[in-house]
Amino acid sequence: MGDITRQTCGCYDANANSYGEASEDYDRFPGLRAEVVEFARLAPHPMPVLDLGCGGGRDTRLLASLGRTVIAGDYAPAMLEWARSRSREEGRTLGYLRLNALALPLRDESVAGVWASGSLLHIPSAGMERALAEVHRVLVPSGITAISMRVGDGEGWKEGGSLDGRRWFTFVDPDAFAGRLEAAGFTDVRIRFAGRAGWFIAVGTR
Template structure:
């Protein structure tokens, strides 16, 4: 890649990141007020945590208002939360989570290799352009221990675009994947698929994956 192309790519990546961060800063309080743990998410969360040793380290990628982080902490796990939005991180602090909260981009994780036994990535990868998904999954793989466990949820579909959803009158970016697309990305990043489940939440179909670092 030429220096000009690389510079252009970085500018586009930074613009996307800033636009998404601003969107979630604007809706942070409303999001926290309306967010709750739905039964399918509790079931998948319990399956994810059951694959980890009690009390081990978990990274919540795109932790948002800290709802999932607080739930995992209540199960006895040491959870670190990262998010692009400082507004969302403020909501997580207000929720009273105990773990470390850091503003961070999932494509550039500032953690040493093998820092976590588990990664919870719920409705976060879908906010990245598809071109950045392999980089993000490579980063998740890097910071997991051997045989570490990943939970990943995405919206099923095709394409990618900025759009206003029913949740809030703010444009957010969504990249949607077919099951085969997501499975291929996980495999290419070095993950071995354990489980795949579909659930409806609102007007969209969601797919959840449990995958571990392949041996």
């Protein structure tokens, strides 16, 4: 598990600048901006929200612009630094934290929402139960999570694609993933198919 995390995040570290720039424009990701706005509206105020696997910080900055206090978390140090430097350029004051989704360094019931856009798909299926339990643990009662995943079956290493290097991907059946959220203790679980082909968002309440 640890080797998978290190290698995958190493790929993002090695491509931090190019990935950060390429992922900035919401026009490239149909429907995503509206999904972030809806998450910001639904997460209880005034507690902070966690952008879990923040990458270049695109969604972190949007959430902050919508009035949310945001903890931006990622395992890849170079990605965190890229996101932090971009936020400094825009004059935003945000919190950045290196973290592992399998052991979040946050207190129980400390955030109002957990936004995970395309990050938990890098967790092997054997670790997904633990990751979802951690998301549940850090949420306040009535807090929400919104997790975007890729539709499919199977998991393993993928070489190349949009980034040079090797990354782990876990593809899931939407209904089965909803079941895993419910098993982790989430209620009112619903699946929303994104405007991006092959993607969906699972939303659940603690």
